[in-house]
Amino acid sequence: MDRIHLFEWEDQEWFPELFRDFITDHLAFYMGRAYRAVVPQLAEAMKSTEQTSIVDLCSGGGGPIPALLPAIAQEAGRPVSATLTDLYPNASAVERINVQVDGAVRYRAESTNAMNCPESLRGFRTIFTGFHHFRPESAKRILADAVRRKAPIAVFEAQERSLWRILTVPILLLLGSLIFTPFVGRLTFKRFFFTYVIPLAPFFIAFDGVVSCFRTYTPKELEQLTEGLDRDGYRWETGRYWTSDLLIGPYRITYLIGTPVAESGAA
Numbered sequence: 001m002d003r004i005h006l007f008e009w010e011d012q013e014w015f016p017e018l019f020r021d022f023i024t025d026h027l028a029f030y031m032g033r034a035y036r037a038v039v040p041q042l043a044e045a046m047k048s049t050e051q052t053s054i055v056d057l058c059s060g061g062g063g064p065i066p067a068l069l070p071a072i073a074q075e076a077g078r079p080v081s082a083t084l085t086d087l088y089p090n091a092s093a094v095e096r097i098n099v100q101v102d103g104a105v106r107y108r109a110e111s112t113n114a115m116n117c118p119e120s121l122r123g124f125r126t127i128f129t130g131f132h133h134f135r136p137e138s139a140k141r142i143l144a145d146a147v148r149r150k151a152p153i154a155v156f157e158a159q160e161r162s163l164w165r166i167l168t169v170p171i172l173l174l175l176g177s178l179i180f181t182p183f184v185g186r187l188t189f190k191r192f193f194f195t196y197v198i199p200l201a202p203f204f205i206a207f208d209g210v211v212s213c214f215r216t217y218t219p220k221e222l223e224q225l226t227e228g229l230d231r232d233g234y235r236w237e238t239g240r241y242w243t244s245d246l247l248i249g250p251y252r253i254t255y256l257i258g259t260p261v262a263e264s265g266a267a
Contacts, residue, residue, distance in 0.1 A: 001161050003221065004214045005135055009204045017091070018190055022201040023208060024060030024090050025185030026177055030248070031128055032067030034158040037243035037253060039068055042154055043075035046124050049152045049259050052080055053123035057114040057142070058130030059084035059107065061185065062093045065126070066105050081105070083121060085112035092186050115141040117149070125153040131256075132157060132215035139217070140225050146258060147234050155222070155256040158248075159213050160240070165251070166213045170206040172248065177202040222256040233261040 009015050010023050046052070054072075056065045065082045073080040084097065084107040094107040112118070114127070115138060125146055131139060146153040159165050181187065181195045194201045217225070219238045226236040237257045244250040 001163075003161060003217065006211045006214055008133070008208050008211045008215070010208050011133055017088075018194070019201055019204050020088060021061065021090050021092060021185065022177075022181075022191060022195075023205045024062075024086075025093070026061070026173070026180070026205055027129060028061035028063055028066075028093070029180060029184045030176065031064035031158070033245050034248055034251075035064040035068060035128055035156060035253070036071070036245075037241075038154075038156050038255070039071045039075055041255070041257075042124075042126070043072050045152065045154060045257050045259060046072070046080070047076050049124065051124040051152060052076075052078055054080065054082040054126055055117065055121045055123040055151075056082055056084045056126045056128070057086075057112070057117070058127050058133065059086045059089075060093075060130070061090045062097055062107070063128050063130075065128075066097060069104060079104075081123075083108055083123065085114075085117075085121065087111055087113060115145055117145060117151075119149075122149075122151065125151050127153075127155045129156070129158055129212070131155045132159075132212050132217065136221075136225060140229075143225060143229055143258065147229050147260075150234075150260045152259045153257070157216050157254045158251060159209070159216055160252055160254060161213055161216050161218065166210060168249075169209040169213055173209040174202050174206040176247075177205050216254065219254060219256075222254070226256070226258065229258075235259050235261050 010020055069082055082105045089109055094109050097107040159169055219240050222238045240252050240254045242252050
């Protein structure tokens with residue numbers, strides 16, 4: 001099955017903030033569970049590159065980092081901080097995360113382009129369920145920017161381009177949006193109305209979930225995106241492995257990890 005870059009609502013600049021935030025809030029809620037399996041892998045990559053901070057790109061409603069950070073720090077054996085970023089920051093997530101007392105995670109309120117990160121954002125770059133939003137030329141620019149700044153980067157996708165996931169992902173997202181909306185993000189009258197009275201919000205997230213599967217890169221395609229980006233002492237690893245969750249069921253995580261050889265030593 002070839003990769004098809006179909007229309008996705010969340011990608012559109014004109015897409016109403018109400019629905020964009022609904023999608024990203026729900027994804028953040030699910031991803032905290034979906035990406036537990038990557039903690040040892042990410043922590044090991046951070047240790048090998050001597051990184052103690054994460055710069056999360058395409059964070060949406062917060063992504064999995066706030067939920068995973070304590071486990072990452074424990075696995076890494078050192079304190080770890082994180083900065084969340086997005087091209088369209090989720091305002092309610094920014095407010096919710098930035099008032100936390102410990103300050104280990106903060107959400108950058110300014111728009112952040114993953115293809116050209118500000119010089120001030122230094123750390124181990126991560127992208128969770130966000131890389132499929134980019135066409136190959138843009139995806140390669142994200143990787144090239146990391147190489148240019150000699151910043152390690154890890155890309156993780158919990159969906160994949162398979163018939164099984166194309167059939168199951170929209171069902172899970174549709175049911176999840178109807179069940180969990182009262183407990184996810186801020187339940188406003190508009191969010192309630194467009195979830196249960198005129199269910200546009202569940203439609204948008206289910207639609208985008210299907211498209212995300214069609215857009216997701218395979219390990220081989222991720223490897224092809226790194227061609228020519230290893231000449232400056234940069235090492236790439238890509239693959240896919242099975243994991244499972246009580247709510248999500250069995251699924252595979254696809255990953256791409258790039259590290260500067262000079263910083264990672266023999267890793």
